[in-house]
Amino acid sequence: TTLVSAFLVSFKFTRSALEATWKYVMVCTVGICLALLGTMILYYAQISALGAEKALSWLWLTEHAELLNPSLTKLAFxxxxxxYGTKIGMAPMHTWLPDAYSEAPSLTSGLLSGALCTCAIYVLLRNIVVVIPTVGVEFISTLCLAFAALTIAVAVPFVVVQRDIKRMLAYSSMENIGLMIAGIGVFSQLSIGATLVHMFNHALIKFVLFYIAGTIVQEYQTKNMMRIHGMIGDVPHTATFWLLGIIGILGMPPLGLFFSKFYILYSLFLSGHYLLGIVIIVLLAGILIGILYHALRMLCDKAKRKPVGDLLENADTPFLAALLLGSVIIGAGIGEIPYLEKLLAQAVRIVGGGQF
Known part of the structure; x- marks a missing residue:
């Protein structure tokens, strides 16, 4: 996935695009090599405790995880x-993320944010299922919560002072990545369920936002948000979906991220992490203020630069509306939809590994 998406990041073949590609390939390759080394150590722990039968089988390891050497398993994890944190974009291994998201074509940025990072979180969850009976919940919780708080904290100042529209969305992704890692760190039935729903809703809304960001760049021929004003009057269709996407990514009702964000934060307080919960809420408020400031300036300020036209076509709007509506339905109604409720409950049980 790293090598294939690198060609998409370098698509424009400009100096900045090639620099972003180089950083993306180098940082993520180092991260994947570290993850491979961890997998090799986990394999060695399995060989030492269980023999070579069913080597690196997820199910076999999960069933016999308590027999693994705790020190080796902890080092492997x-x-x-x-x-995988490097691939996800957690701080301080996030340096590739803003450059890659900014320079890649907008649809590629949406895939990087919504699909690629989600896949890396999925792999991390599968490893947690294996190691948690050996290393315990407290070790994993401490590690996840520390990196979650750091990731959100790093995103705040860059969102506030940002000028590049796609880099702002990149740091918004870091905020949501931090929240998902915090949900994993709490490791309760409520937080894991909310994290899984958050992963899905974030993918839908962030794809819409990057799609609209690409449309805005085409309409105004610039990524600099300080040069974009008066969108409501000049490009009303684009402005509408930009506003809906911003409301969604900030976790405002009725979009789906509101419910998953609320339950992740609620689970922090339920588990006794009061100080961390307050700190994260303050950091989220900073990101909300920064993004709203930039987004509303673009929408409402006096137009100083005329766009080439409203390029959001009639064929695009039903697709984008369906994604946003899907987020509302999944976020608000997953507990009321029988099939989805059972699917989520089963996924939470698997991730919990019998802990809940």
């Missing part, structure tokens, strides 16, 4: 966490 540290490498796995840092390695």
């Amino acid at each position: 540290l490498f796995i966490f840092i390695g």
